[in-house]
Amino acid sequence: MTTRWLTPEEQRAWRAYVAASLLLEDTLDRQLQQDAGMPHLYYTILAYLSETPERRLRMTDLAEKLKITRSRLTYAVARLEKDGHVRREACKWDKRGTVAALTDEGMAVLERTAPGHVATxxxxxxxxxxxxxxxxxxxxxxxxxxxxxxxxxxxxxxxxGLPWLRRSSSSPPSPPSSSSPPSSSCGS
Amino acid sequence: MTTRWLTPEEQRAWRAYVAASLLLEDTLDRQLQQDAGMPHLYYTILAYLSETPERRLRMTDLAEKLKITRSRLTYAVARLEKDGHVRREACKWDKRGTVAALTDEGMAVLERTAPGHVATxxxxxxxxxxxxxxxxxxxxxxxxxxxxxxxxxxxxxxxxGLPWLRRSSSSPPSPPSSSSPPSSSCGS
DNA sequence: GTAGGTTGTTTAAAACTTGAACCAAAGGTG
DNA sequence: CACCTTTGGTTCAAGTTTTAAACAACCTAC
Incomplete structure (x- = not known):
C-alpha cells in the first residue's frame, strides 16, 4: 500500500494537537514540579494508585496502565518510595509480585497539591x-x-470514588478486600 | 477563592485526555525512535524547519514555536547537527543570531520516515x-x-506548502528570499 | 523436576533537561 | 562616543530520567 497521507483536515487537526499537547504537558510538568516536586508522570502514578479501592496496584498492572516499561516504573516507584509517597509490599498470592501502595503521606500530597493542579x-x-x-x-x-x-x-x-482532582474527606480506612487474586490458587 | 473543582464532565474529559495523550506520545516516541532514531520533539524540530520557505529558522523563533528553553534547544540542535540533519548558520542581519537550517539529509530523513509516521x-x-x-x-x-x-x-x-506528513516532490531549490530582516536597519 | 514464560530488580551507560553564568552584539541615552 | 541595559545564544556542571541487557525468583505445565 502506498501510504494513505493525511487529508488536509487531518493535517490541521494533527498539527494543532501536537502543538497543544506540547504546551499542555510542558505547563503541567512545570507546575507539578514546582508545586509537588515531581513530574506529571509521577503524579499520575500516585493518582492511579489513589483511584484503586485498596490504594495499591501491582507493578505490572501499573506499568500497563501507564504504558511504560517495568524498568522505568521500578525507577519511578523507587523514587516515590524514597520520598515516602509510596510503599512497596509483597504480593500475597504471587511471591514474585510487588505491589505499590500509596502511603497516607502520598495521599496527603495528592490532596494538598490538587487545588493548584486543578487551577492549572x-x-x-x-x-x-x-x-x-x-x-x-x-x-x-x-x-x-x-x-x-x-x-x-x-x-x-x-x-x-476517585479522589483524583476532587475533594475527598481524608482517606476512610477502606475495608479489607484482597485486590485481585488471579481467580485460582489461593491457599498454601 | 476555594478552588473550583472539576465538574464530573470535566473530570471524565481530563482523565481520558491524560490517558490518551500518554499513550499517544509514548507510541509516537517509540515509533520515531525506532524508525528515525530520534524522539518526537526532535522530529518536530525538523518538521517545523521543513515548513519554512527557506527551511531555516532562527533559534529563538524555533524555541518559541516549540515553547522550550533556548538552552534545551541548543542541546537538541547540537545533536541534530552532529547527526547531519541540521546545519547552523550565522544570521545575516543580526550578528548575534544563529539560524538552524535543515540539510538535504535532514529533509531526506523526514521524507523517508514520513510514511511510517503517518501510519502510526x-x-x-x-x-x-x-x-x-x-x-x-x-x-x-x-x-x-x-x-x-x-x-x-x-x-x-x-x-x-508544508511537506510535513505530505508527499513533497523532492525539495525544489526554493528561490532566495531573506527570511525576515527585522524591517529596519539594513546596511552596514 | 525440568523447560519455559513471568515478575521485578539491578546495572551501567546514555540521553535529556535544567539553571546559572557568560560573552558578544544590539539598542538606547546623554 | 562612552555607558548601561537587553537580547541571542552557548557553555558548564549538576541532576534527573530512560534504556537495554542481564539476572534471580517464581509460577505453570508437561
Missing part, C-alpha cells in the same frame, strides 16, 4: 472550551484510549 | 475518529494553542 488544568484547558467541546474531547480521547489499550473503563465510565 | 498517527488516532471528531479536535486544540501561545496561525490556517 482549568487555566490551560477548560477555560477555553465550551461544554460541548468538553464532552467532545472526552469522546475523542476515550476512543483513542479504548483502541490503544484494549481495556479501560468500557462499562465503568467513572470510578466514581 | 493513523493507527493511533485518526482510524478511531469520525470526520466530525477530527474537526472538533482541531477546534479544541487550536483554542488551547491560541490561548497558551498568544500567537500562532490566527489568520493563516495552514502553511499549505
Amino acid at each position: 488544568v482549568r487555566a490551560t484547558l477548560f477555560d477555553h472550551l465550551t461544554p460541548e467541546q468538553v464532552s467532545q474531547l472526552e469522546e475523542i480521547c476515550t476512543a483513542v484510549e479504548r483502541a490503544l489499550q484494549g481495556d479501560g473503563s468500557e462499562a465503568a465510565p467513572a470510578p466514581e | 498517527v493513523r493507527a493511533t488516532l485518526f482510524d478511531h475518529l469520525t470526520p466530525e471528531q477530527v474537526s472538533q479536535l482541531e477546534e479544541i486544540c487550536t483554542a488551547v494553542e491560541r490561548a497558551l501561545q498568544g500567537d500562532g496561525s490566527e489568520a493563516a490556517p495552514a502553511p499549505e
Whole structure:
C-alpha cells in the first residue's frame, strides 16, 4: 500500500494537537514540579494508585496502565518510595509480585497539591472550551484510549470514588478486600 | 477563592485526555525512535524547519514555536547537527543570531520516515475518529494553542506548502528570499 | 523436576533537561 | 562616543530520567 497521507483536515487537526499537547504537558510538568516536586508522570502514578479501592496496584498492572516499561516504573516507584509517597509490599498470592501502595503521606500530597493542579488544568484547558467541546474531547480521547489499550473503563465510565482532582474527606480506612487474586490458587 | 473543582464532565474529559495523550506520545516516541532514531520533539524540530520557505529558522523563533528553553534547544540542535540533519548558520542581519537550517539529509530523513509516521498517527488516532471528531479536535486544540501561545496561525490556517506528513516532490531549490530582516536597519 | 514464560530488580551507560553564568552584539541615552 | 541595559545564544556542571541487557525468583505445565 502506498501510504494513505493525511487529508488536509487531518493535517490541521494533527498539527494543532501536537502543538497543544506540547504546551499542555510542558505547563503541567512545570507546575507539578514546582508545586509537588515531581513530574506529571509521577503524579499520575500516585493518582492511579489513589483511584484503586485498596490504594495499591501491582507493578505490572501499573506499568500497563501507564504504558511504560517495568524498568522505568521500578525507577519511578523507587523514587516515590524514597520520598515516602509510596510503599512497596509483597504480593500475597504471587511471591514474585510487588505491589505499590500509596502511603497516607502520598495521599496527603495528592490532596494538598490538587487545588493548584486543578487551577492549572482549568487555566490551560477548560477555560477555553465550551461544554460541548468538553464532552467532545472526552469522546475523542476515550476512543483513542479504548483502541490503544484494549481495556479501560468500557462499562465503568467513572470510578466514581476517585479522589483524583476532587475533594475527598481524608482517606476512610477502606475495608479489607484482597485486590485481585488471579481467580485460582489461593491457599498454601 | 476555594478552588473550583472539576465538574464530573470535566473530570471524565481530563482523565481520558491524560490517558490518551500518554499513550499517544509514548507510541509516537517509540515509533520515531525506532524508525528515525530520534524522539518526537526532535522530529518536530525538523518538521517545523521543513515548513519554512527557506527551511531555516532562527533559534529563538524555533524555541518559541516549540515553547522550550533556548538552552534545551541548543542541546537538541547540537545533536541534530552532529547527526547531519541540521546545519547552523550565522544570521545575516543580526550578528548575534544563529539560524538552524535543515540539510538535504535532514529533509531526506523526514521524507523517508514520513510514511511510517503517518501510519502510526493513523493507527493511533485518526482510524478511531469520525470526520466530525477530527474537526472538533482541531477546534479544541487550536483554542488551547491560541490561548497558551498568544500567537500562532490566527489568520493563516495552514502553511499549505508544508511537506510535513505530505508527499513533497523532492525539495525544489526554493528561490532566495531573506527570511525576515527585522524591517529596519539594513546596511552596514 | 525440568523447560519455559513471568515478575521485578539491578546495572551501567546514555540521553535529556535544567539553571546559572557568560560573552558578544544590539539598542538606547546623554 | 562612552555607558548601561537587553537580547541571542552557548557553555558548564549538576541532576534527573530512560534504556537495554542481564539476572534471580517464581509460577505453570508437561
